[in-house]
Amino acid sequence: MSLTTELPADAGRAPIPEAAEPYALFEAWMAEAVAGEPNDPNAVCLATSTADGWPSARMVLLKGRDERGFVFYTNEESRKGGELLSNPRAALCFHWKSLRRQVRVEGTVERVTAAESDAYFASRSRGSRIAAAASEQSRPLASRAEYAARVAEVEARNPGETVPRPPHWGGFRLLPARVEFWQDMPFRMHDRLVFERAEATGGAWRTGRLYP
Template sequence: MRLDYTARGALLETDLAADWRVQFEAWFTDATRFGLPEPNAMIVSTATPQGRPSARTVLLKEYDERGFVFFTNYESRKGSELTANPYASLVFPWFPMQRQVLVTGAVERVSRAETEEYFASRPRGSQLGAWASPQSSVLPDRATLDAGLAATEERFGDGPIPPPEHWGGFLVVPETVEFWQGRTSRLHDRLRFARTGNGSWVVERLAP
């Protein structure tokens, strides 16, 4: 059943769960039930050490009390920027529901064991692609990419495909998690969980 959240249009302090993870899980479940295509799609923004930003859409693969996990080529643009400047922001743009979740925090690599476990669950074509594509590199033409895939298929044959050393997961450890609910007259509700210096969390209401 399609749920009409646009008519709700309110997010009060009394609506929030006790912690950001439980609140995110509730909203993520709502987005899934709403029927949004790929509700785990998020905009990941990174920056160079000189402060030059870049952004792209990436799929969230896991979230828990640690934070938010996604996987990528460590030598890609985002991978290189996160290695040099390990901070990121995430935006879950659930526009049809008039909702967004915005996250900021430090970034660290997940363990190799976690990467291997996730990589083994990927479709074989995606496993081959992780080896075949020098992500974010300039290519002379499509044929170069196709040739790389053919060489990778020949290399592994029908055997198992391990994750490349240059491929793995990033964990965004949240410092802030903002829940944004659209309301009329642009007077939206913005409630933000913010980590304090002693590791506890406070809830702040932000002006729209």
Template sequence: MPETSTVATTASEPFSLFRDWFAEAMQSEPKDANAMTLATSTQDGFPSARIVLLKDWDEHGFVFYTNKDSRKGSELRENPHAALLFHWKSLGRQVRIEGPATGVSDAEADAYYASRPRISRLGAWASIQSRPLSERAELERRLAEFEARYPGDDIPRPAYWSGFRIVPSRLEFWQDMPFRLHDRTAFTRDGAGWAVTKIFP
């Protein structure tokens, strides 16, 4: 069990704390420290959640990429509000993030898409994400078709494949403590700044 300590509350904004925690998680988590649960819901309020990977972040928001016609993409069009959750078990920490979702620019999407391995880029063409799949062989056939269509490294980004940025209006930092007396600190956007609040466990 890692040594635990309370969350520093001297910071007036949450991003320096997230940067420190994320850097520690990148060193301590055995795999995918950038994995985060993304929760979305339909316009009628029916929720769904899944794990996605954080690909970029700064004070403007937290970015992941997907097929915009997938279930999560469709739900974000219907209801452009989302929540993220990082759980770093090795550190006994969680970070919760809530806020509206916006699309990344075409330039951002192009740059990230170009950085992906070739088969991953082809997979964006081959997978009709979230649609029924008759058998695994169907996906493999579609992948082979796009491998033949784009035999080299010049593979354009599909128009339906891009990124979303969750713009935080609230972040909560949770630190495991003995006897379930956990330490919780919330940052809530307050005009141009942030209000900082301690929360009962």
């Protein structure tokens, strides 16, 4: 019996639709993730590497997106901040398990403007702003008590609602050069649609499918 006659009931899942650019499709998938994922649908694995090629990866939260790129925020003196500044290339991987979908984004990275970083920092809760200002992210910490003492010190210096953004804390925007959409299908006959920027055509997208 052939696979086409053995496919289960969910085999009718529609293939990923063709498109001229990746942004509308990403927004549609993100909207479904927001509606269906139980926790942090904007969580994404960020992969960076050192100037000499040593990779590292960690989860961050996507805090902005448009046709310019994908924005996240961090302490620029952290490990990821230092790697992004020394090698401004990175990759993102969104995985929405309940939807059985994944999106991979690769490209170069730039700092967002100070105004953008100020606006986002001000939107965070006071506690989150204080914690960020008190943290020497990624550097050795002798004990939790030491961090608690730094938090108390920052609180004492900023008794009101205003907590200024530390100068070393800000946002990065990943400028996509390649975006791949992956969708689970029966028998591991997964659907993969990739978009790549064609520099020869002034940054227009070219698209195609990949074998699973």
